[in-house]
Amino acid sequence: MSRPPTFTPPPCARPRALATTRGTFAVLEGQPAGAVRGTVLLLPGFTGSKEDFIALLEPLCEAGYRAVTVDGRGQYETDGPDDQQAYAQDELARDVLAQAEAVGGPVHLVGHSLGGQIARAAVLLDPAPFTTLTLMSSGPAQVTAAQQQKIKLLSDALAVMGMDQVWEAMRALDPPEDADIEGAGAGTDNGRTDGRTDGEDLRRRWLRHNPAQLIATGRQLTVEPDRIAELAAVRPLPKHVLSGERDDTWPVSLLDEMAERLDARRTVIAAAEHSPNTDRPHETAQALIAFWDAQY
Template sequence: MSRPTTFTPPPSAHARTLPTARGDFAVLDAQPTDNGRAAKGTALLLPGYTGSKEDFIALLEPLAAAGYRAVAVDGRGQYETAGPDDQQAYAQAELAQDVLAQAESIQGPVHLLGHSLGGQIARAAVLLDPAPFRTLTLMSSGPAQISPAQQRKVKLLSDALATMSMDRVWEAMRALDPPEDADAPQDDGEDLRRRWLRHNPAQLIATGRQLTVEPDRVAELAAVQPLPKHVISGERDDTWPVPLLDEMARRLGAGRTVIAGAEHSPNTDRPAETAAAITAFWDRQGQY
């Protein structure tokens, strides 16, 4: 689970509802901090499994300072975006269509970035229609299904969600995976708990299943041209091994960045370095 250090947006961002043709989505919308110039571009940021738009809070200020508008979104059934109880509503194709609608609402073309599960949803959206997207960044998001160890964890979670309340599952998860910093403020844990309780369990079960069966679609994505692509990750990752991400970048003909000192969530582990790498990639594509 991603653990953002804060749930408070920076001064450059405000929480709002993004209306689209496929419903309303909760977003954090960060505008460039230099109000005297137009934005270099607009980015759409998709969170990972069990995550939310808050996972990108530490990136929003440096992205805005670099001249980019950044819109971090809760997908359907994630945290502050409502979703139905039907697992079919969270099929990957449905979530990809949501991304296309979000891009249309924020008036693309946009720089699309997806973390982990969000990267595979971003890939699916691009394969449906690449036209709304200026670039694609896959952050800690691999070519196919997650590692066997992570598959086992997702199955345990899905089995628990099928029989237990969200509150009971939360307590079990905290017992198995306590915060790394025992001195962390208790309200941080409460923020995480509140976010967890507002996720729709049908979304977690459906997207968890996707992570365990996702096929390798790298060749399909590589064929989407011209679309600049970037693969970014930490130097360690137990969800998709880093050498697998290296090989995926090679197959895609994509730029590759490894963030020193970061693991599966470079957006929260090393946000300044991660934002610098992302904006450098976007800058190389030029303004529009």
């Protein structure tokens, strides 16, 4: 679970409801003070939310990029049904196409982890709305065996326990220093003093996720096929693979190989792990800006 540094958006951004042909989504929208160079759509990962990109909004706006970060259906402040079928990857990908249309494309698409695989699926359905694609800490296929086991434990718990009970169980099991585990919700924060989000914000976010969404998307992470050859064939679409220098969800060496297969720009953020957007937001923002600026 990513730990955003705060749940309060910077002055350049505001929360709003994004109405689309597939429903209304909660977003944070960052607006540059001057001319707009481009629009960015950012998709969070498993157990995450739009706030995972909150530290990127100010530097992106200062560079002239309008940035819209989204809670997908069933994530945090976007409602979703209790039917797991509603969270099939194809459905979530069609949501992204509708979001891109609503914000006014073409857009630079960024997906973190699970969000990267949903972004990939959206591009494979229709690449036309997208100027570029950045896969952030998002691998070519299923997550590691260790993460698959954690996701199974989480899904089993969600099937028989309430969200509040699962939260307390995660707090008891996971050491607080484990900030970024894709599956079983590590990264609970119990009174940190290092400027990171406190545990109540994270708990509130967790409780508002729809468990059907978590079970369905968790399953996707454990069975996702390798679709890199399909994605590589989507041209012309500049691609970017960005990650931290360590990652326990997909090995960094696998991300290196994926970038080669995609003929993509490759960025490794030093001193960052699975969530460079929260671990090293300034460096991550500068890497994204450099990639987008190179397209103009």
